[in-house]
Amino acid sequence: MTHRFTITDWPEFVDVYSNETILDALLRVGVPISHGCRSGTCGACKARLVSGNVELGSHSIYALTERDHTDGLVLTCRAFPVSGGTITRLGSGEVVGHPLFRLECEVGEITALTDEIHRIRLRVVTGGRFAFSAGQFVSVTFAGQPPRDYSMANRPSDPVLEFHIRRVNGGASSVHATTELSVGDSARVDGPYGACWLRESHTGAIIAVAGGSGLAPMKSIIETALAKGMRQLIKLYVAAPSECDLYMEDHFRELERRFENFTFLPVLQSSDRITKRRVCTVHDVVLADGYDFTEVKVYAAGPPELVDGLTRTLIAHGVRPTDIHTEPFHVAAAEPMLEEGTD
Numbered sequence: 001m002t003h004r005f006t007i008t009d010w011p012e013f014v015d016v017y018s019n020e021t022i023l024d025a026l027l028r029v030g031v032p033i034s035h036g037c038r039s040g041t042c043g044a045c046k047a048r049l050v051s052g053n054v055e056l057g058s059h060s061i062y063a064l065t066e067r068d069h070t071d072g073l074v075l076t077c078r079a080f081p082v083s084g085g086t087i088t089r090l091g092s093g094e095v096v097g098h099p100l101f102r103l104e105c106e107v108g109e110i111t112a113l114t115d116e117i118h119r120i121r122l123r124v125v126t127g128g129r130f131a132f133s134a135g136q137f138v139s140v141t142f143a144g145q146p147p148r149d150y151s152m153a154n155r156p157s158d159p160v161l162e163f164h165i166r167r168v169n170g171g172a173s174s175v176h177a178t179t180e181l182s183v184g185d186s187a188r189v190d191g192p193y194g195a196c197w198l199r200e201s202h203t204g205a206i207i208a209v210a211g212g213s214g215l216a217p218m219k220s221i222i223e224t225a226l227a228k229g230m231r232q233l234i235k236l237y238v239a240a241p242s243e244c245d246l247y248m249e250d251h252f253r254e255l256e257r258r259f260e261n262f263t264f265l266p267v268l269q270s271s272d273r274i275t276k277r278r279v280c281t282v283h284d285v286v287l288a289d290g291y292d293f294t295e296v297k298v299y300a301a302g303p304p305e306l307v308d309g310l311t312r313t314l315i316a317h318g319v320r321p322t323d324i325h326t327e328p329f330h331v332a333a334a335e336p337m338l339e340e341g342t343d
């Protein structure tokens with residue numbers, strides 16, 4: 001059974017099957033819509049339910065707040081149709097609509113970047129041409145492992161996909177990728193997804209903030225911006241607990257030498273030896289740099305606590321939420337989730 005939806009600013013109706021989400025239906029028929037985790041944790045797929053009813057699956061209370069709910073917003077990745085209706089996409093002028101691809105790949109290179117983070121390069125075997133925007137991610141399935149989301153570290157024009165995968169103790173995919181994977185092993189890649197992509201028409205300063213393997217999408221964004229001749233100030237802040245957690249410093253120092261508009265700043269998250277309280281955060285360092293926050297774009301990726309804390313701080317200091325583009329590496333099980341309910 002299907003339910004017919006009108007999509008504001010889209011010329012055709014979309015028929016949504018009872019057992020599919022609104023997001024899946026829109027993507028199936030090629031309606032561009034921003035999305036990220038597809039599991040109710042990031043909030044990137046929010047849309048306004050103008051009329052009709054949907055049943056919302058479990059989701060993070062941060063991805064769809066009570067306020068959002070009262071304002072008539074839904075998470076399209078968790079919304080199953082109960083009747084037909086009308087949906088308005090948020091900021092639909094700010095959406096990239098690459099066709100979804102499925103690639104069969106083989107592992108071409110594995111390099112340890114730190115004790116925990118490995119660079120994995122995948123060669124495409126079948127699946128043909130693919131396109132994505134710098135900063136997006138894909139779902140990667142290593143043979144015998146569950147699918148997991150990983151962000152591309154390479155530029156979209158590169159023929160080989162590069163990932164930076166951090167080993168999470170007890171984790172299925174990341175432990176496999178960093179301890180058992182071999183060159184020549186197969187991997188399936190589905191995507192692209194995500195709303196934290198480089199806005200190429202923006203001319204103001206770019207603030208890129210990475211924590212841990214969150215450097216992967218920031219590397220893609222920065223290398224793409226520089227290769228496309230974007231001339232504004234571009235500054236990369238990398239937050240790390242200590243020196244040995246930093247990686248690819250030489251690479252970014254080399255970019256600094258080649259491009260006068262690019263700066264690289266590692267921020268070691270030092271703690272007070274006695275109180276163990278953090279005395280230096282990446283938020284403090286960004287604020288101290290004295291940007292004109294009316295003209296910046298902020299890109300950030302990595303641990304959700306780092307990304308969410310930075311977002312809150314910058315909004316409190318005047319950055320518009322629409323100028324902050326983030327990819328928190330959420331773990332669904334660690335998030336408070338709301339159980340299913342009818343909207």
Ligand SMILES: Cc1cc2nc3c(=O)[nH]c(=O)nc-3n(C[C@H](O)[C@H](O)[C@H](O)COP(=O)(O)OP(=O)(O)OC[C@H]3O[C@@H](n4cnc5c(N)ncnc54)[C@H](O)[C@@H]3O)c2cc1C
Pocket residue numbers: 036037137148149150151152163164165166167168169170171172173174175194213214216217327328329330331333334
């Ligand atoms: C949009 C997106 C992009 C991502 N991009 C990257 C990337 O480029 N590089 C990268 O390394 N990771 C990335 N991640 C995280 C990645 O998808 C996996 O969650 C991570 O590799 C752990 O998967 P796993 O199968 O090893 O662990 P699981 O088997 O899923 O988890 C095992 C246990 O570890 C806990 N756990 C899982 N992940 C974490 C974590 N990050 N911190 C603390 N505890 C955790 C779980 O709660 C669980 O108890 C991204 C996540 C998202 C949502």
Ligand code: FES
Pocket residue numbers: 035036037038039040041042043044045046063075076077078
């Ligand atoms: S894509 Fe729907 S909440 Fe992340």
